[in-house]
Amino acid sequence: MKNTALITGASEGLGKSFAIEMAKKGIDLVLVALPESGLPHLANYLRQNFDCQVFCIEIDLTLPHSAAAVFDRLDVHQLSVNILINNAGLGNWSWFEEKSIDFYRAQIDLNITNTVMLTRLFLHHINKHLPNYILNVGSLGGHFIVPKKQVYGATKSFVGYFTRCLQMELIGTNVHVSLLSPGGINTKPELLVMNNNLKGFAKATILEADVVAREAIEGLFKMRKEIIPGFANRLLLIIDKLIPAFLKELIIRRNLRAVLSV
Amino acid sequence: MIEAGYNKYIKVLVTGASGFIGRKLCLTLAEMGYQVVGLCRNINHPFLIQHRNIQFIKGDVMDELSLQKAMKDCTGVYHTAAMAKMWCRNEQDFYDINVVGTRNVLECALNLGVNRVVHTSTCGVWGPTLNLPVAEDDPRAVGFPISYERTKYLAELEVRNYVKKGLDVVIVNPSRVYGDGPITDSNTVSKMVTGYIKGTWHFIPGKGTQVANYVFVDDVVNGQISAMQNGLIGERYILGGEDVSFNGFFKTLRELTGKKRRLYKVPLKLIKAYSVIEHFKSKLFGLTPFFLPEFADRLKFNQQYNSGKAIKELNYRITPFAVGLSKTIHHFQKNT
Numbered sequence: 001m002k003n004t005a006l007i008t009g010a011s012e013g014l015g016k017s018f019a020i021e022m023a024k025k026g027i028d029l030v031l032v033a034l035p036e037s038g039l040p041h042l043a044n045y046l047r048q049n050f051d052c053q054v055f056c057i058e059i060d061l062t063l064p065h066s067a068a069a070v071f072d073r074l075d076v077h078q079l080s081v082n083i084l085i086n087n088a089g090l091g092n093w094s095w096f097e098e099k100s101i102d103f104y105r106a107q108i109d110l111n112i113t114n115t116v117m118l119t120r121l122f123l124h125h126i127n128k129h130l131p132n133y134i135l136n137v138g139s140l141g142g143h144f145i146v147p148k149k150q151v152y153g154a155t156k157s158f159v160g161y162f163t164r165c166l167q168m169e170l171i172g173t174n175v176h177v178s179l180l181s182p183g184g185i186n187t188k189p190e191l192l193v194m195n196n197n198l199k200g201f202a203k204a205t206i207l208e209a210d211v212v213a214r215e216a217i218e219g220l221f222k223m224r225k226e227i228i229p230g231f232a233n234r235l236l237l238i239i240d241k242l243i244p245a246f247l248k249e250l251i252i253r254r255n256l257r258a259v260l261s262v
Numbered sequence: 263m264i265e266a267g268y269n270k271y272i273k274v275l276v277t278g279a280s281g282f283i284g285r286k287l288c289l290t291l292a293e294m295g296y297q298v299v300g301l302c303r304n305i306n307h308p309f310l311i312q313h314r315n316i317q318f319i320k321g322d323v324m325d326e327l328s329l330q331k332a333m334k335d336c337t338g339v340y341h342t343a344a345m346a347k348m349w350c351r352n353e354q355d356f357y358d359i360n361v362v363g364t365r366n367v368l369e370c371a372l373n374l375g376v377n378r379v380v381h382t383s384t385c386g387v388w389g390p391t392l393n394l395p396v397a398e399d400d401p402r403a404v405g406f407p408i409s410y411e412r413t414k415y416l417a418e419l420e421v422r423n424y425v426k427k428g429l430d431v432v433i434v435n436p437s438r439v440y441g442d443g444p445i446t447d448s449n450t451v452s453k454m455v456t457g458y459i460k461g462t463w464h465f466i467p468g469k470g471t472q473v474a475n476y477v478f479v480d481d482v483v484n485g486q487i488s489a490m491q492n493g494l495i496g497e498r499y500i501l502g503g504e505d506v507s508f509n510g511f512f513k514t515l516r517e518l519t520g521k522k523r524r525l526y527k528v529p530l531k532l533i534k535a536y537s538v539i540e541h542f543k544s545k546l547f548g549l550t551p552f553f554l555p556e557f558a559d560r561l562k563f564n565q566q567y568n569s570g571k572a573i574k575e576l577n578y579r580i581t582p583f584a585v586g587l588s589k590t591i592h593h594f595q596k597n598t
Contacts, residue, residue, distance in 0.1 A: 020392070020403050041399045049393035186405050208405025 004028040006081040009088030011037035013187030017213035023050040032057045062106045067117035083133045084122045086115045091152050111155035132175045135220045136163045140183040178220045182212050183233040205232045269295035275336040278343030280307040282443050287483045292316045301332045309444045323363030329370045341367045342382045346448035360413035368424040378430040380489045385437040386411035390563030397568040398498050407556040425496040432493035437502040437567045441479030442593030458515050468530045470509035473564040477503035478586030488576040502567040504583040518588050534558040
């Protein structure tokens, strides 16, 4: 059977890179993204340039029935997928009181609720006699306490916990689950401006989306439990494990003061 | 050339008047009878072409007052000023000149009620080709490690913003530009051609099969002028030329110059290693690097672009590579 991957948040950033890297491997695609996000252009580009079929679903995944609607669409078109990439997510870089309650609801619905529901529906959808893969996009931030990322980091910690649990539950089955924990990625234009100003080690932790996607897909097919792209990021995690908690808090507070004084 | 009369008293601004494209654009517009205002930081710059229809105004895209002065009474603006080098000492210059500079030009044009701005971008906003030549609606397939490409992409986002605010802007995206003109840091093709003629250029990257798209400078100028007249608001147009491999490039050079030079094929891994040394050299000592890692990585990819949209909608024409290159060689042989 030919592999088919369902990728959420596929029109931009890391999701787009997942789509391109999968297409390069000749894997068929079901791409999910918001309406008016340029998805049909991307789909056309992939169909023309690579040997793969591409099916588009334009839908807002923060709405309550969207996850079910995605799999309904697959059934209607008699499509089956065996790879799920839970990539769609909403980030923030702001003090807690700066964002509205609606923003946090949408963020939690997209990053948590939607990931859980799609995974649940995927496990029901697949043929468990054949190999299946799930890639959940967490964040290196899920390992650290990062101020101004309070809700985002918490949702990614959720994804981490959820993924590790599933990995245990699914031992001995044909379903493999990987957790991707990337550091900073040059994706959105706003980030391009922000990351433009970084220097030294901080710059080394920022990777290009295509590099992250390539490492992630390679790790997924090698059935790695957690994928941390980039040497600097792996180093960061090791250092983090070695430093005692009180020292870490001190470092974060000092840096926070620098942020506050700007 | 007989100067056309029907464009008399139509005033247009060209930013970056001393640039590789800007200087020829000024001349062509002047020959067409337009009253051209050329904005440049140094009005005695040796690359400027003098013409009685061109008035050079000292200014800078970072200086809003100079922009207002230069843009006064202009019906159209050609924005070609950019930091187009591979490397500059202060990395922030790329952002300031390409993004903030573009924003300044657009803001000024909006305030002064300019009819149309033609923004000169680059095919670098798409970057490498994965399989088929890239067209306007295609997505970018890789990240933005190259500062020039990143900031030119951000400049396009500024343009989109101003189109929403009601400003009429058309974007043109030239590919790798070559032609008669000064040999500058931003023009690698001129360096390869003059280096080959002089016998100082000795290498071909990798197997020489990497393909890039080369556009003759006169075609770019015609495309820009046509975009001003016939382009659709907010649209982008690739102004490309022929797709040529390095091997093809040097083969054509050999045939046209009649000079046989020994060229060595340098493995990409060696180029990458050398570029890393150059990178540290520039970081540690602030010396101008000959080559950088992000460009070495790019040598793995083709860069092919499809000019079909401009051909159809702008009546754009491509000068065959051999013809354009022969004109370029003539120019260098006459001027060295």
